[in-house]
Structures are given as structure tokens and as C-alpha cells.
Amino acid sequence: METSLSADLLRRTAPLYERVRKVIPPVEWPVFAGDIDAIRTLKRERNAVILAHNYQTPEIFHCVADIVGDSLALAREAMKAEADIIVLAGVNFMADTAKLLNPEKTVLIPDLDAGCSLASSITAADVRLLRERYPGVPVVSYVNTSAAVKAESDICCTSANARKIVESLGVGKVIMLPDEYLARNVAAETDVEIVAWAGHCEVHERFTAAEIRSFREQHPGVVVLAHPECPPEVVAEADFTGSTAAMANYVGAKRPARVVLVTECSMSDNVAVQYPEVEFVRPCNLCPHMKRITLPKIRRALETMMHEVTIDPAIAGRARRAIERMLAI
């Protein structure tokens, strides 16, 4: 009986395996198939959608997610979501953003400890001190921040729109926090003076310019795409810099023969599935926070309705305003 049930499950999930066979060996598929099947059923029963960030592992990204994208796309899609429940396969600040933009919905994060080194590098009190130190200078907060920090900010930005947001304010100087490297990378492209904070992404700060040069030596002709959370000297070595979605779009549009995505590891797996003719050089820097989200935890979230995201009403309105100002631009 057990055997025939398993065979039935494997048959049912076979079309899903076809999507990921390039990056998941056949021997691993039975480990995922049961949870994938259960999650797809639970989504229908609960009227739930799963929003997954580009750094989620391929079995989540390609087999259970309804919507995938970068932080900006996930925020926009969360705002439009009509399902009763939004499961955020990503990190806490993404789930908070979804709740802020669509407060009537139940937003679930499968692991409450899915943090972010950038979000934890700055507090609301720090922002108030910066305002005292630079009176009248507007505060642009990266979306990788807590709701409390957003509430102290004039406007948010993501890696996809940072320069545009900074320039939209029409002033000569802005405070841009908390990512020092994103701030310096934007400063290199604009005349607006930028006051930065010393926060770093623990994944992107580890890449070095020497490493990029060695990719080029070892893989002649490789096209180097870097995320703007990388240090400026890494960005200077890259052929293109952009958000996770912009990197995926670049590969789709230009189809380079060989490419390296200077960012979190799962991103290459997810894009490689879509463009089998492109060869991916794969340095691997894992985000431990993103990797806290797994199929069993997503399944459990849908079974138990945990963990539900709530935002302190005292800050929700101001935090929402900062995100909505960004989305309006």
C-alpha cells in the first residue's frame, strides 16, 4: 500500500521534477516530493499564495511558489495579492513589507529567525540620531530594514530603484541607510551627496575584486553580473550591476555563453533552470537567513497558520507611507 502511494505521489509530481531536473539529482527528488505535493494541496484548501524571493532554493522557487522576484517585485505583488493568506518564502523584512502593504491579509513567515544582517545593523533610535546630526536631510531607507526603521524614514528604496529614488527627492544631499556599499555604489552614479551607514550584507561583503579577476582568468569570456550590495571594488570589476531580477533579466535578454552571478548561490540554480544553454560559473556564498526557509517549514506554516506577521500599529502607518512613496515613483 505504502509503495503504491509513493509511486502515485512520484507520478503526480513528475511534471514538477521536469522543471528542476537540471539542478536537483533524481535521488534527492523523493525527499522533496511529499512536501511539495502537500503544500500545493494546502494552498488550494487555504486560499493561499506563496511569494518567493530569488534566493530561495529551486524546489521552493520552481515547485511551490506562485510569484517569484526581487524585493521590489515581491512588495508590488504582495500589495495586489487577493488570496486570504500570503506565505513569504524570504526573510522577515519582506514579510513585514507584505503585511504593511496588504494589512487585511494573513501573512505567514515559515521561520521567525529569517533575519538579515543589513536589517539588524540599524535601529529606529539610530535613525533619529542621524536626523539630529543632519537636520533637514531626507532619509532613504533600503527595504532591508525593520518596520520601525522604515517608520523613521522619508522613503524606501530597493536595489532595483535606489538611484532613481535618491534623485527623485530633488535635493543635494540624502542619508541612505543601512547598506554602506549600496550607498557608495549609488554615490558613484549620481551628483547627489550621500551620507551612508556602516551596515553590510554578510553574503555580498565577502566577494573581492581579486576573486572576480580570478573568475575571468579561469573562465575566459565569462560575463560578470554583480549585486549592488557588493563592495564598490567588486562592482567596478563587473560587466553589469543590478538587483536580483535585473541580473536574471540580463541573462534572459543577452544569453551570454558563460556567466557568473556575484550574489547568493541559489540564484544561479534558479536562473540556470530557465536558460539551459547558458553555462553558470558558481561561486557559492549562502545566505543563512534565506536558507532557514525550507519545504517542511512552509508546509508547517500552512498547516498551523504560523508564524503570523503582525506590525505594531504605532509604527505601521508611517512605515507604510515610506514604502508607498517608493512604489509611487
Ligand code: 13P
Ligand atoms: P533584491 O531586491 O535585488 O532581490 O535583493 C534583496 C536582497 O538583498 C535579498 O537578500
Ligand code: SF4
Ligand atoms: Fe540580508 Fe544579505 Fe541575506 Fe539578503 S543576502 S537577506 S541582504 S543577509
